[in-house]
Amino acid sequence: MAINLLDAQRLCWKTFRKINNKLDSVRGKSWTPFVMVTDLLEEAGEVAAVVKGLEGFKPPEKPKTKEMLATELSDLLYMTFVLAEHYGINLEETFLQTVNDYMLRFVR
Numbered sequence: 001m002a003i004n005l006l007d008a009q010r011l012c013w014k015t016f017r018k019i020n021n022k023l024d025s026v027r028g029k030s031w032t033p034f035v036m037v038t039d040l041l042e043e044a045g046e047v048a049a050v051v052k053g054l055e056g057f058k059p060p061e062k063p064k065t066k067e068m069l070a071t072e073l074s075d076l077l078y079m080t081f082v083l084a085e086h087y088g089i090n091l092e093e094t095f096l097q098t099v100n101d102y103m104l105r106f107v108r
């Protein structure tokens with residue numbers, strides 16, 4: 001299934017809202033942008049832990065795999081899209097501009 005970044009962003013937001021609409025009543029409070037950011041940082045930490053394991057800088061009690069890295073990167077991307085959508089940011093447009101900026105800055 002091919003999907004563009006904007007569709008992915010909207011899909012993440014839709015699932016995020018659906019999940020949290022259900023869980024908010026159980027928790028008695030809703031997710032705020034602050035909680036979204038802490039979750040995003042938590043996922044970034046999980047990416048770091050897997051990379052440390054893959055590179056041999058972590059005790060091998062549970063060997064890390066590329067599949068684990070793929071999962072953690074996906075978790076990080078999911079929360080990035082959710083946060084972008086919360087603020088009405090079209091991350092596809094911004095991302096393409098960022099790639100273009102890198103090209104202009106480092107490749108001439």
Ligand SMILES: [Mg+2]
Binds near residue numbers: 072
């Ligand atoms: Mg994770």
